[in-house]
Amino acid sequence: MKWLSALFLLMLTGTGGAELLPPARSYKILMLLPIGSKSHRNVFMPLVEALAERGHKVDMLTSYDIQHPNPNITEIRHGLPHFPRASINMFNDANTAFGIVLTFKDQLTKMARDIYRVPQVKELYRKRKEYDLIVLNQHYNEFMYPFVHEMPFITITTPGMDPRQSAALGNVPSPAYVPTLFYEANCEHVLGRLANAIAGIVKPFYWRNWEVIPAVQKEINIHFPDLPPLLDLERNLSLVLLNSHFSTDLTVPLLPSQVEVGGMHCRPAKPLPEDLRSWIEGAGSAGVIYFSLGSITRGNTLPTKYRNMFIEAFSKLNQRILWKFETDLEGIPENIMISPWLPQQDILGHPNVRVFISHGGRLSLQETLYHGTPMVTLPLFGDQPTNGARVVANGWGLSLKYEDLSVDLIISSLEEVMKNTKYVENVVKTSRLYRDQVTSPVEQAVFWTEYVIRHRGAPKLRSPAVSLSWVQLLLLDVLALFLLVIILSLLILWWIFKKVLSAAFGEKYLKKKSE
Numbered sequence: 001m002k003w004l005s006a007l008f009l010l011m012l013t014g015t016g017g018a019e020l021l022p023p024a025r026s027y028k029i030l031m032l033l034p035i036g037s038k039s040h041r042n043v044f045m046p047l048v049e050a051l052a053e054r055g056h057k058v059d060m061l062t063s064y065d066i067q068h069p070n071p072n073i074t075e076i077r078h079g080l081p082h083f084p085r086a087s088i089n090m091f092n093d094a095n096t097a098f099g100i101v102l103t104f105k106d107q108l109t110k111m112a113r114d115i116y117r118v119p120q121v122k123e124l125y126r127k128r129k130e131y132d133l134i135v136l137n138q139h140y141n142e143f144m145y146p147f148v149h150e151m152p153f154i155t156i157t158t159p160g161m162d163p164r165q166s167a168a169l170g171n172v173p174s175p176a177y178v179p180t181l182f183y184e185a186n187c188e189h190v191l192g193r194l195a196n197a198i199a200g201i202v203k204p205f206y207w208r209n210w211e212v213i214p215a216v217q218k219e220i221n222i223h224f225p226d227l228p229p230l231l232d233l234e235r236n237l238s239l240v241l242l243n244s245h246f247s248t249d250l251t252v253p254l255l256p257s258q259v260e261v262g263g264m265h266c267r268p269a270k271p272l273p274e275d276l277r278s279w280i281e282g283a284g285s286a287g288v289i290y291f292s293l294g295s296i297t298r299g300n301t302l303p304t305k306y307r308n309m310f311i312e313a314f315s316k317l318n319q320r321i322l323w324k325f326e327t328d329l330e331g332i333p334e335n336i337m338i339s340p341w342l343p344q345q346d347i348l349g350h351p352n353v354r355v356f357i358s359h360g361g362r363l364s365l366q367e368t369l370y371h372g373t374p375m376v377t378l379p380l381f382g383d384q385p386t387n388g389a390r391v392v393a394n395g396w397g398l399s400l401k402y403e404d405l406s407v408d409l410i411i412s413s414l415e416e417v418m419k420n421t422k423y424v425e426n427v428v429k430t431s432r433l434y435r436d437q438v439t440s441p442v443e444q445a446v447f448w449t450e451y452v453i454r455h456r457g458a459p460k461l462r463s464p465a466v467s468l469s470w471v472q473l474l475l476l477d478v479l480a481l482f483l484l485v486i487i488l489s490l491l492i493l494w495w496i497f498k499k500v501l502s503a504a505f506g507e508k509y510l511k512k513k514s515e
């Protein structure tokens with residue numbers, strides 16, 4: 001047993017250099033992320049690649065036509081057109097949260113209807129029990145739960161802690177300080193907490209019990225009439241890998257089955273291609289502003305009015321600007337360089353890059369914090385507004401609203417973030433905290449993924465709260481019993497009181513009193 005204690009020591013004393021032991025054998029792992037933007041796939045890939053390098057075989061069901069160079073990774077594309085991400089224009093599309101939920105209901109129901117008719121998916125479903133583990137993208141993929149019936153499975157939560165899913169594991173976060181996903185509430189104020197508590201009940205109820213999941217369930221029942229309900233299948237979830245970390249996100253109580261692996265994709269900067277390097281370094285002491293609105297908000301969807309504001313503002317700055325923009329722009333000032341693709345992390349890691357104008361997507365935010373670059377965010381949808389608010393609250397930079405934009409505001413915001421050193425100081429402080437971990441987030445994720453396989457679903461991780469009903473979980477039965485005891489005691493006391501009175505003063509006294 002000497003090797004066993006050696007193994008434990010190795011895990012306990014890892015200081016970033018600790019290596020995971022080689023796996024006992026090569027596992028077969030199925031990853032299901034049939035919907036989700038490219039950034040969801042980007043959250044998965046570092047783990048997928050690490051598992052493949054350790055000799056495991058990973059099959060992935062995705063909506064992207066990509067073939068990974070590693071032969072241990074097979075991407076299977078379902079080819080359904082229900083989430084045509086490339087044609088989405090977030091500046092036009094229903095910007096309201098409610099509008100997005102309604103389109104989701106429609107698209108998810110269609111996915112549930114059609115995906116089990118796709119031959120590749122049918123084939124995967126038929127042989128699903130050959131896998132050692134199924135890994136699901138948590139967000140919007142409830143229609144994939146038939147796959148996990150009688151299988152050990154884990155999920156990856158790309159936007160970090162999701163109170164709704166946390167509750168499914170038996171950890172109901174307190175609405176007093178844990179914000180509902182994609183919802184900004186000022187929890188210091190009683191009305192803010194009220195709104196947060198209501199949102200925390202209404203949103204999951206609407207999604208799970210009222211509108212979205214029931215519609216998806218109907219379609220699933222047609223394909224799989226004998227399966228338990230989707231939400232019952234979900235209760236067997238072994239573990240969640242959260243794309244968050246307390247150093248960069250909210251500090252919340254977590255179960256052993258909720259493991260924070262935020263920023264798996266963050267990595268040290270690599271040397272830049274020669275043209276980029278010389279251009280960035282040629283900016284001299286004025287430095288460079290890096291501008292990218294992420295993978296969904298493409299250049300051609302950015303309204304011309306805003307585009308022209310940025311061009312005018314940039315022309316008045318001493319800095320050079322690196323702008324990720326998908327189409328050509330005629331007649332732009334000399335200090336702007338445009339490119340449809342830029343190596344973001346290598347740019348953020350360059351010391352001459354002074355500020356990042358970003359859409360405030362979670363992955364970009366994590367990279368920015370990892371590399372210690374202050375930012376100006378321009379949130380548009382999803383978790384971006386909440387992320388923008390976090391940027392301001394933590395002093396990592398500023399956040400602007402599109403409707404407020406003007407040339408002067410762009411210039412003054414950029415100058416404030418570059419001149420006031422508090423932003424860079426705050427970002428560097430967070431970066432140090434984030435990097436100070438026992439092992440890298442990817443190693444954490446690999447360890448826990450293999451752990452669930454080694455221990456066949458690791459049932460010991462499960463909180464006993466999962467098997468309680470909500471009445472039991474909220475102690476309502478105890479409360480009811482407590483009330484009953486109090487009421488009974490009061491009745492008995494009253495009865496004794498009456499007896500004592502009548503014994504002392506006789507029946508007549510009581511009668512007289514009541515007349």
Ligand SMILES: *[C@@H]1O[C@H](CO)[C@@H](O)[C@H](O)[C@H]1NC(C)=O
Pocket residue numbers: 026052053054055056070071072
């Ligand atoms: C693929 O897996 C095998 C073992 O199954 C391993 O020997 C090999 O190194 C892996 N290949 C890559 C490129 O990671």
Ligand SMILES: *[C@@H]1O[C@H](CO)[C@@H](O)[C@H](O)[C@H]1NC(C)=O
Pocket residue numbers: 148149150151152153233236238456457458
């Ligand atoms: C629950 O998970 C375990 C393994 O983690 C599996 O053996 C069992 O069949 C699952 N139960 C259901 C109902 O899916």
